[in-house]
Amino acid sequence: MSADIAHDLQASAKERAAPLPLRARLVLALGPATSLGGLAWALVQPWRLTLLHPHGQGFWWLLAEAPLYVVLVGVLFRLLLAPGIVEDIKAGVER
């Protein structure tokens, strides 16, 4: 095996093994916690989701799916914002 490749593999293994700082874990947890909250709300009050019984509902009632908004906000936060924030927290810790 080439020494360069071996070095890269070793470095990436170290990177993978390095534990995430608590702050990074908390940031990563914000989105899923929000989505779980929305999911729990949808289970407790399913009548708030008019998509489950759309017959006879008007446009605004079909648009106003509040528990789904909460789930969506959590998912988008986790996918779009959290990774960059975690990267920057890690970069700060490594320096």
Added chain:
Amino acid sequence: MIAAGLLPQAEMVHWWFATGFLVLGLLLAAESVAGGEAWGRRPWRRYLWPGLMFGLGVCLWPVMTFYTNSTIHMIAHGSWAQVLMLAGGAELGLARGKLTSQYWRLCTVLAMLVSGGALLAHEQQHWLFARAAFLHHALGWTIVVGAVFPLVQAFRPRSVAAAAGFAATVLAVSVMLYADRDVAPIFGHLSPSAGVQHR
């Protein structure tokens, strides 16, 4: 009359604003957890929540226009729009570096005191009249008391507790806005003069 029929119900507008405040609360929470240094490492990120706050203020203008059923509602919605834009604008100025004094943070304190005060002033009914009345009182007091967090931040910008408290206040506002219904009981109480519960 036709326009009123086409408009979404007031409770839906509350849920949309609740979503805006949920995003705002998550951003503030993430900033307080990550710390100012990590948060500001990508310049665009610094503008996120001040921009959203400003945008929420802009969105309140159509609310003032289309959901005005009394003078006091118009004054309340109009004052929220103005102070949210002022607070968002001041925070944008701080993020950009055009404003340098940390005391510009006091604009957020003013925004919260005016918003909370307007919520309390324009709710004419008592706490247990209906859910909307209860939430107006609860929102008003939460926002007025929560103003202490940006006040602390104005004097101690690095206070993690104050930043977390501000984020928690915004998230609490979001939850209460999601709980709002046009006509619904609160703890089993619903005044007969509140109207008929529709759902």
